[in-house]
Structure formats: C-alpha cells, structure tokens
Amino acid sequence: MTLFDVVFSGNDTVYGLTEGAINDAIAKHGADKAVSFPNTAYSLPCYYGVTGTKVATLGELKEALGVVKTLMTREKRLNDAFMSGVATALCAEFIEALKYVDGAEPYEAPCYGHLGDAVIRELGVPLVTGDIPGVAVILGAAPTAQEGVDLVKSYQAQGILVTLVGGIIDQCEELGYKTGANVRVIPLGKDVTSVIHVVSVAVRAALIFGNIQPGDAAGLMKYTFERVPAFVNAFAPLDPVIVACGAGAIALGFPVITNEETFRVPKSLIVQKDVSKFNATSLEARDIKIKITNIDIPVAFASAFEGEIIRKGDMQVEFDGSRVDCVELVTMKEMSEVEDHKIELIGPDLDEFEVGSKHSIAYVVEVAGKSMQADFEPVFERKFHSYLNCIEGVMHTGQRDMIRIRVSKDAYDAGFRAKHIGEVLYAQIKNEFEAVVDRCQVKIYTNPEDCTKVRHEIAIPIFDKRDERLASMTDEAVPVYYSCIMCQAFSPSHVCVVTPERLGLCGAVSWFDAKATHELQPNGPCQVVTKERVIDERIGEYEDVNEIVKKLSQGALEDVSLYSIMEKPMTSCGCFECICGIEPFSNGVCIANREYAGQTPLGMTFPELASMTGGGVQTPGFMGHGKHFIASKKFMKAEGGVGRIVWMPKDLKEQVRDNLNKTAKELYGIDDFVDMIGDETIATDPEELVAFLTEKGHPALGMDPMM
Numbered sequence: 001m002t003l004f005d006v007v008f009s010g011n012d013t014v015y016g017l018t019e020g021a022i023n024d025a026i027a028k029h030g031a032d033k034a035v036s037f038p039n040t041a042y043s044l045p046c047y048y049g050v051t052g053t054k055v056a057t058l059g060e061l062k063e064a065l066g067v068v069k070t071l072m073t074r075e076k077r078l079n080d081a082f083m084s085g086v087a088t089a090l091c092a093e094f095i096e097a098l099k100y101v102d103g104a105e106p107y108e109a110p111c112y113g114h115l116g117d118a119v120i121r122e123l124g125v126p127l128v129t130g131d132i133p134g135v136a137v138i139l140g141a142a143p144t145a146q147e148g149v150d151l152v153k154s155y156q157a158q159g160i161l162v163t164l165v166g167g168i169i170d171q172c173e174e175l176g177y178k179t180g181a182n183v184r185v186i187p188l189g190k191d192v193t194s195v196i197h198v199v200s201v202a203v204r205a206a207l208i209f210g211n212i213q214p215g216d217a218a219g220l221m222k223y224t225f226e227r228v229p230a231f232v233n234a235f236a237p238l239d240p241v242i243v244a245c246g247a248g249a250i251a252l253g254f255p256v257i258t259n260e261e262t263f264r265v266p267k268s269l270i271v272q273k274d275v276s277k278f279n280a281t282s283l284e285a286r287d288i289k290i291k292i293t294n295i296d297i298p299v300a301f302a303s304a305f306e307g308e309i310i311r312k313g314d315m316q317v318e319f320d321g322s323r324v325d326c327v328e329l330v331t332m333k334e335m336s337e338v339e340d341h342k343i344e345l346i347g348p349d350l351d352e353f354e355v356g357s358k359h360s361i362a363y364v365v366e367v368a369g370k371s372m373q374a375d376f377e378p379v380f381e382r383k384f385h386s387y388l389n390c391i392e393g394v395m396h397t398g399q400r401d402m403i404r405i406r407v408s409k410d411a412y413d414a415g416f417r418a419k420h421i422g423e424v425l426y427a428q429i430k431n432e433f434e435a436v437v438d439r440c441q442v443k444i445y446t447n448p449e450d451c452t453k454v455r456h457e458i459a460i461p462i463f464d465k466r467d468e469r470l471a472s473m474t475d476e477a478v479p480v481y482y483s484c485i486m487c488q489a490f491s492p493s494h495v496c497v498v499t500p501e502r503l504g505l506c507g508a509v510s511w512f513d514a515k516a517t518h519e520l521q522p523n524g525p526c527q528v529v530t531k532e533r534v535i536d537e538r539i540g541e542y543e544d545v546n547e548i549v550k551k552l553s554q555g556a557l558e559d560v561s562l563y564s565i566m567e568k569p570m571t572s573c574g575c576f577e578c579i580c581g582i583e584p585f586s587n588g589v590c591i592a593n594r595e596y597a598g599q600t601p602l603g604m605t606f607p608e609l610a611s612m613t614g615g616g617v618q619t620p621g622f623m624g625h626g627k628h629f630i631a632s633k634k635f636m637k638a639e640g641g642v643g644r645i646v647w648m649p650k651d652l653k654e655q656v657r658d659n660l661n662k663t664a665k666e667l668y669g670i671d672d673f674v675d676m677i678g679d680e681t682i683a684t685d686p687e688e689l690v691a692f693l694t695e696k697g698h699p700a701l702g703m704d705p706m707m
C-alpha cells in the first residue's frame with residue numbers, strides 16, 4: 001500500500017461511519033432535528049469555515065456530507081490526499097456533532113469534548129500575542145505512561161497548550177497527573193474523532209482573530225499554516241483512520257511526528273523513534289521558538305505571583321507615593337542616548353534602609369527604536385504594574401506618581417535589591433515590545449531629593465503634556481476610531497468602540513492605547529474603525545462603525561451609537577468601572593462606581609445595577625463606562641450631555657470634579673456643576689434627591705423627558 005492508499009482507505013472508513021450515523025440519527029429524530037455544537041456562534045465550525053455554510057439540522061448535515069464527498073477525489077496526487085484528510089476531519093466533526101443532539105452532554109471529566117467559543121477566545125488572545133507559543137495535539141498512548149506524562153510536562157513548561165486524545169488521557173490519570181484548561185493540558189476525548197475539537201479551535205481562531213471569511217478554504221488553510229502554531233504527536237500504532245486524520249492536519253499546516261516506522265513526508269510526516277525527542281523535533285518542525293524569560297533576579301518571576309499580597313509585618317521596605325515623592329516613567333530617547341541593558345542605581349540600596357521603613361523611589365525607563373513613538377510611552381508604563389507584581393515577594397499598586405511598592409523580607413533575604421526592579425522592567429519591555437524598542441536602559445533613584453526632582457521636574461510635566469494632548473483630542477479631530485475585543489475572552493459578542501472622547505469601559509484602554517495596540521499587533525484585539533458614512537450625527541451612529549461592530553460581534557450586534565444611552569447604546573462586557581442608569585423622577589441618570597458599596601436612588605447597589613447590563617447585550621437605559629467618560633462632552637450627548645447626571649457617590653464626585661465642572665461650564669455656562677449633583681450624604685431616595693435638585697436648579701429637571 002502507498003501512503004495514498006492508506007489515506008484514502010482511512011477516509012472511506014470514516015465517511016462510511018459518518019453516513020451511517022447521520023442516517024441513523026435522521027431515522028431516530030427526523031431531518032428537521034436541530035444539530036449544532038453548544039456555546040458557539042459557528043454551528044459546526046470546521047464545516048462552516050471550509051464551506052461558509054452553517055449547518056442547522058440533520059437534513060442539512062446530510063446535504064453537507066454530499067459536499068464532503070466532492071472533496072474525496074482519488075487521483076494519487078498530494079492534493080487529493082490532503083483534501084481527503086480535510087474530508088476525514090469534517091466527517092469527524094459530523095460524528096462529534098451528532099453526540100450533542102438534544103442537548104446531550106456526551107463528555108465527562110476529565111474530557112472536555114467540544115470547546116465553546118468563550119474558551120477559545122480566552123486562549124485566542126494569548127495565542128495571538130504569543131503568550132502561548134504553540135499547541136500540541138497528542139494522540140494515542142505513549143510506549144509507557146511515564147514517557148507520555150514527561151512529554152506533556154515538557155510542553156507545559158514551555159507554555160505550550162497541550163490537547164490529548166485517546167490513550168494518553170488514561171496514562172495521565174494513571175500517574176495522577178493534573179489536567180485541565182487552567183493548567184493548559186486539555187484532554188479532549190478518547191475516540192479519535194474527538195481530535196476535531198482542537199481543529200475546531202484552530203479554525204475558529206482563524207475566523208475570529210484572523211479575519212478569515214467563512215468559505216475561504218484556501219485563506220483558512222493559509223492562516224492556520226502561517227499563524228496557528230499547532231503540531232501533532234501521534235503514537236504508534238497508527239491505523240488508516242489516524243493517518244487520514246493526519247493528512248487533514250498536514251493540510252492545515254500542522255506537522256505530524258510519530259514513533260511508528262511509516263512513510264515520511266519531509267517537514268510534514270516525521271518519524272522520530274525516540275519519544276524523549278518528540279518535543280525538540282516538533283518545535284523544530286513547526287518552527288516554534290520558545291522565548292525564555294531569563295531575568296537576572298534572585299527570586300522567581302511568574303504570573304502565579306501577580307496576586308501576591310505582602311503584609312506590613314512581612315515587608316522589608318516600602319516605597320509609598322502617597323507619602324513621599326515616587327514616580328515611574330517611560331520616556332523615548334535618541335538611539336545615541338540609550339545604552340542597551342544599562343541599569344543604574346542612583347542612591348542607597350535596600351540594605352541601607354531600616355526594616356519596615358518607607359522611602360522614595362523613582363525609576364525612569366528610557367527607550368529608543370526606529371519605530372518607537374511617544375504615544376507608546378504610557379502604554380508601556382501601564383504594564384509596569386503587572387511586571388513588578390510578577391516578581392515573587394514584590395507588590396506594586398497604582399501608577400505614575402501614585403505608586404506603592406513593597407518588597408518582602410523573604411525577597412530581600414534571597415538577595416533582591418533595587419537594581420532588580422530595573423532588570424525586570426528591562427527584560428519585560430524588551431520581550432514584549434521588541435517590535436519597536438531597540439534599546440532600553442533604566443535609571444533608579446532612591447535619594448529623596450532626586451525623586452522629588454524627577455517627579456516634579458521631569459515626570460509631571462510629561463504627564464501633563466500627555467493629558468493635555470489627550471484632552472485636546474476630540475472625536476472629530478481624528479480620522480479613525482478603534483475597536484477593542486480584548487474582553488471577548490469572557491464576553492463573546494462584546495465590542496468596545498474606543499474614541500478619543502470615549503475610552504473603553506474598563507477604563508484601561510484609551511484611544512492612544514488602542515492605537516498602539518493596533519500598531520504593535522496588527523492582527524490583535526484592536527482594529528481600525530472608520531467613521532465616514534454618518535447615519536445620525538446626534539447619537540453618533542455610522543454605517544461603517546455598525547458594519548465592524550456587527551462583524552466583530554459575529555452578528556450579535558447590528559447597530560450601535562457612540563453617544564446615546566437610550567438608542568442603540570454600546571454594550572458592556574462586565575468589567576466596567578462605572579455603571580449609569582436612568583432615574584425617572586429627576587429625568588436624569590445616576591452613576592455608581594465599582595468601589596461604591598452603598599445604595600443609589602435607583603434602589604439598587606453597584607452589583608445590582610451592574611447585573612442589568614453585560615454579556616455584550618444592548619440594554620437601553622443602562623450603560624457601563626469608564627470613569628474618564630463622565631467628564632466627556634460626548635457623555636450621553638444625544639440626551640443632552642453631562643447635565644443629565646443627577647447623582648454620584650461622593651468619592652467619585654471628587655475624582656471627576658475639576659474636569660466635569662469644566663465640561664459643564666463649556667456646555668451650559670454653569671459654574672460648579674458638581675455641587676448640583678446629589679450623593680449618598682445628600683440623598684439615596686428619589687424624592688429627597690428631586691427636592692435637592694430643585695433647590696439647586698439642576699439642569700436635568702428642565703430637559704426633555706428621556707423616555
């Protein structure tokens with residue numbers, strides 16, 4: 001038998017099984033019975049991706065099988081073998097889909113079976129950004145359980161996502177090896193057809209992140225080949241069905257590595273008799289480079305430490321920006337001014353501080369690069385929080401000149417010193433932003449006088465300039481907006497449209513951030529949104545914005561306005577800083593921020609209000625938003641603007657006071673508008689609130705009814 005014969009016979013076997021299974025299902029349930037995988041917007045994602053057709057019923061599934069048959073040509077050419085491989089994969093998808101008819105739950109722990117879109121979106125972002133450098137598909141049983149587990153472990157340690165099919169699952173269980181999506185080892189199922197669930201992930205990644213149009217089979221295969229760094233490890237013995245599936249994997253660009261002495265296809269079907277070399281052989285075949293985050297520090301560095309809390313009693317020293325001058329800053333320099341990897345400590349080191357004492361610190365990261373832009377500075381700077389938190393024994397809060405850092409006694413005893421902060425910032429900036437940073441150096445100041453100088457003379461003027469630039473930016477002044485779908489990991493149809501005057505509702509993504517994200521990662525979560533075809537200036541609705549929102553929400557959202565809470569409001573994912581809801585008695589809106597624990601005049605607390613919206617669904621009358629949006633001239637512009645705000649927690653009022661007063665003055669000529677707004681010390685009941693607003697002559701009372 002030639003390799004062609006094996007693939008064709010495997011394909012024929014699976015096709016026959018599929019045909020029988022579909023006929024049986026139709027006989028049992030009727031042709032109109034619905035069929036689809038659960039928790040996906042793509043029905044049968046592989047078939048949809050390859051053909052552009054969404055199968056909805058068993059009758060349609062049977063028709064689809066006819067389409068699959070047309071792929072099964074039998075010339076002994078490479079393309080025929082590949083297409084038969086694809087046909088085999090599609091048949092596997094059909095067989096697996098049938099398991100889910102009638103809302104059945106065919107898989108049980110530890111197996112996952114079909115992975116919902118939400119899981120993929122969660123995995124998709126790290127895949128797209130390279131945080132997950134590859135995807136291993138391990139099929140069958142290793143020669144021994146220990147060899148199998150060792151292989152799984154080796155990939156896991158490299159950050160590679162591991163999926164398991166067949167005997168390897170039992171081998172992991174046998175040795176008590178922990179599996180699960182949270183540790184990036186996902187047992188799919190014990191039947192060979194369950195391998196389709198990882199193919200489905202690759203296909204949906206192409207549709208979701210790669211902007212591949214369903215039905216563009218060539219584009220799809222090009223995408224998976226170029227961008228989905230997956231590969232297959234298939235343990236001996238291979239049967240024709242596995243070989244046919246393997247041909248499908250190869251068609252998508254995924255090499256197959258096996259320990260069975262079989263046919264060899266250069267770069268695609270590779271024989272490696274030594275299982276302990278599967279890892280190296282696979283990475284080489286798929287051209288996966290493992291980025292080693294080799295940071296020269298005496299303690300561990302891992303995301304596992306990000307949430308670590310260091311209590312007063314455990315801390316060696318503290319830098320507290322709320323008490324003394326502290327600051328963190330990224331600035332762009334000329335190439336000649338930056339010496340790569342120079343870390344300078346200017347001032348005393350941690351050894352010279354008393355245990356438990358508070359000090360000043362200022363660290364300035366200077367970067368240079370041909371493609372570096374000043375607009376990226378704040379984007380890098382915002383990452384410091386996460387970078388420093390990943391250090392074992394270091395806790396960081398805040399940003400800019402309002403930071404607090406604690407170093408634990410354990411970290412200090414292990415040898416952690418001030419310069420290590422520089423090492424971490426250097427390594428991470430270079431790792432993450434190598435596309436634009438050619439050189440990077442860090443200066444760390446610990447003398448109070450230096451810190452004061454850096455804070456007041458260097459950093460604050462830069463922060464002010466950045467803020468001014470941001471403040472002078474209007475939606476009308478820029479040619480494009482950006483979408484952000486970062487939160488689709490959790491909220492599959494949510495799309496933020498980020499404009500200069502309306503930041504993302506999480507408060508963490510400004511128009512500049514989105515722009516930088518887009519430029520650093522053109523296929524990433526932020527895409528350009530044009531706004532050339534106006535539908536309604538008043539509510540801020542555009543044909544082109546609608547088109548992109550519809551596309552990015554997989555059709556869940558048809559149209560969205562940028563400036564209205566009542567008409568086609570923007571959706572919420574769930575991570576909003578504030579929630580705003582209409583208050584009918586005063587004809588205005590109440591806003592509550594996440595930190596506020598009390599009641600609002602709407603009779604609801606923040607969590608209760610928050611539950612009124614989310615999940616990427618439009619809910620007129622309720623809107624999640626960022627704090628900065630409150631003082632925007634575009635806040636509820638369609639309903640009359642910030643003059644509608646009748647109530648906010650006192651703390652929030654103070655946070656937005658200056659900017660909101662300025663906006664109200666410009667829009668309505670009102671002085672000290674914030675003083676007209678109620679808060680919990682004034683009223684948490686609508687009648688008292690209206691009495692207060694009346695006394696103050698609040699503008700909302702005279703505005704048109706909202707409903």
Ligand code: SF4
Nearest residue numbers: 484486487496504506
């Ligand atoms: Fe992106 Fe923030 Fe919107 Fe989430 S909430 S999609 S992170 S802008």
Ligand code: NI
Nearest residue numbers: 325452455456
């Ligand atoms: Ni000061």
Ligand code: NI
Nearest residue numbers: 487573574575
């Ligand atoms: Ni979110």
